[in-house]
Amino acid sequence: MATAQPTSAPQLQRGVEPLRAAEGSSFLWRKLHSLLGILPLGAFLLEHLLSNFEALKGPLAYGQQVYFLNHLPLVRVLEWVFIFLPLLYHAVYGVSIWLRGKSNVVYYPWAGNWMYTLQRYTGLIAFAYLIQHLWRERFTGVMLPENPYYAFHKVQMELANPWMLAIYVVAMIAICWHFSYGVWLFAAKWGITPGVTARRRFGYVCIALGLLLAVAGLASIYAFVGPLYPNAPVPNL
Amino acid sequence: MAERTVVFEIKRQASPDAPSVWERFELPWRPGMNVISAMMEIAGNPVTCEGHCTTPVAYDSNCLEEICGSCAMRINGKARMACSSLVDNLEQPIRVEPLSKFPLVRDLQVDRSVLFENLKKVKAWVPIDGTYDLGSGPRLTPQEQEANYPLSNCISCTCCMEVCPQFNVETGFVGAATIAQVKLFNNHPTGKVFKEERLRALSGDGGIQECGYAQNCVQACPKQLPLTSAISDVGREVVVQKVKDWLKS
Numbered sequence: 001m002a003t004a005q006p007t008s009a010p011q012l013q014r015g016v017e018p019l020r021a022a023e024g025s026s027f028l029w030r031k032l033h034s035l036l037g038i039l040p041l042g043a044f045l046l047e048h049l050l051s052n053f054e055a056l057k058g059p060l061a062y063g064q065q066v067y068f069l070n071h072l073p074l075v076r077v078l079e080w081v082f083i084f085l086p087l088l089y090h091a092v093y094g095v096s097i098w099l100r101g102k103s104n105v106v107y108y109p110w111a112g113n114w115m116y117t118l119q120r121y122t123g124l125i126a127f128a129y130l131i132q133h134l135w136r137e138r139f140t141g142v143m144l145p146e147n148p149y150y151a152f153h154k155v156q157m158e159l160a161n162p163w164m165l166a167i168y169v170v171a172m173i174a175i176c177w178h179f180s181y182g183v184w185l186f187a188a189k190w191g192i193t194p195g196v197t198a199r200r201r202f203g204y205v206c207i208a209l210g211l212l213l214a215v216a217g218l219a220s221i222y223a224f225v226g227p228l229y230p231n232a233p234v235p236n237l
Numbered sequence: 238m239a240e241r242t243v244v245f246e247i248k249r250q251a252s253p254d255a256p257s258v259w260e261r262f263e264l265p266w267r268p269g270m271n272v273i274s275a276m277m278e279i280a281g282n283p284v285t286c287e288g289h290c291t292t293p294v295a296y297d298s299n300c301l302e303e304i305c306g307s308c309a310m311r312i313n314g315k316a317r318m319a320c321s322s323l324v325d326n327l328e329q330p331i332r333v334e335p336l337s338k339f340p341l342v343r344d345l346q347v348d349r350s351v352l353f354e355n356l357k358k359v360k361a362w363v364p365i366d367g368t369y370d371l372g373s374g375p376r377l378t379p380q381e382q383e384a385n386y387p388l389s390n391c392i393s394c395t396c397c398m399e400v401c402p403q404f405n406v407e408t409g410f411v412g413a414a415t416i417a418q419v420k421l422f423n424n425h426p427t428g429k430v431f432k433e434e435r436l437r438a439l440s441g442d443g444g445i446q447e448c449g450y451a452q453n454c455v456q457a458c459p460k461q462l463p464l465t466s467a468i469s470d471v472g473r474e475v476v477v478q479k480v481k482d483w484l485k486s
Contacts, residue, residue: 012253012254012340013253013339013340013341014340014406015338015339015340015348015351015406016338016339016351016398016404016405016406016409016410017351017406017409017443018351018354018355018358018409018411018443019354019355019358019359019409019411019415019438019439019441019442019443019444020409020441020442020443020444021358021359021437021438021439021441022434022437022438022440022441023441023442024441024442026442026443026444026446026447027440027441027442027444027445027446027475027479028479030446030447031446031476097449099407100403100405100407100408101402101403101405101407101408101449102402102405102407103402104400104402104453107314107315107400108315108400108453108456108457110452110453110456111452112450112451112452112453112456113402113451113452113453115451116402116449116450116451116452117402117451185450188450188465188469189448189450189468189469189472190472190473190476191469191470191471191472191473191474191476192473193469194466194469194470194473195466196463196465196466199465199469
């Protein structure tokens, strides 16, 4: 290493500005992002994975579940207020959180730092996946709200493409990861688990939750692509 | 047998707008030497490995026993106190760089006044000044002392802020040290007169909500402050305060 060899161009470094005490509204927006991730989005994820599990009982049971959900009172209002709008906010604000954080896991490869970084990348995977998932399954093709008994067939055709199957498997794991660590983060940051031991114990609970959801989710994917119901016909109802 | 030596690579920068350069030094090994004592040795004979005469390295330090918080720097890539960084425990060559998130003054000296500004913003003190003698304050129970003592150990070294992925110019995050001091002074029977103001201050832009809970702060803290627990506790209290303020407005 030669002495006096410049390693970087001259530049004046700007420091981090002090706290803007009691100013601004970012507290509200950040806490809203955090809360929406649990309610309603986390609750909807549980509902969705439970409903998917009906696919293991076959095309008819799956169609009946889709029928039931689409005949809830004010279902379109529920869908927009409790799913689409919170999802859009959580995703867009989440990307801004990701952009403003400067991950340093290369220098500090500690467990919490890895989880911090993974929470951002699993969120990005979920966002990208959900755009195509909603576009292809909810807003284009056979309209499932009007034709609920086409649901199994529609999903089976989608997953017949091995690339799409791979995307679904990766996204399922990423979303279950993001949610279960999100629950742990929520408890830590909202002061529900201030104690070190409480956080560790709740960590085990969240690992169990994440594993359970991922296994249940992957099992329902298996119902569409495995030998259980090959080439499921569209029911004549 | 050749004399045992220690090799240092130190990132130098003559002024805030000068280019940075790496300089390499080789020193005789001594038992128990640390990064600060090595830098003192370099100051006695500032000649690089290549035989080039240079200036002594500029750095902040004071107590040399990890209690004043002055000598935080990046050693082999990680923020830590130079005085408690024993050379025998470090991989060589020992690479020493200034903290990366604070404006550079010279060599390993950085301007960490943002922490002082943040502590002032949250009124991290016990108000006892006045025009007459206020008498003795309320007594603290031993249990309260036990709970607060670890938080009072903060030496304002800024390691928790340096290692935090959220502490940067984009977020303007306040950092873990200030949040821990809010908990300390809110727990104090006289200091708690400012409790609501402190909590409201921490809900401002760059406040406690910017914490991403990467937990690097608690890993890096040389004084083992319970920083993540403090963030959790104060986080709950800020939410409760904001809800109260909203309902009473």
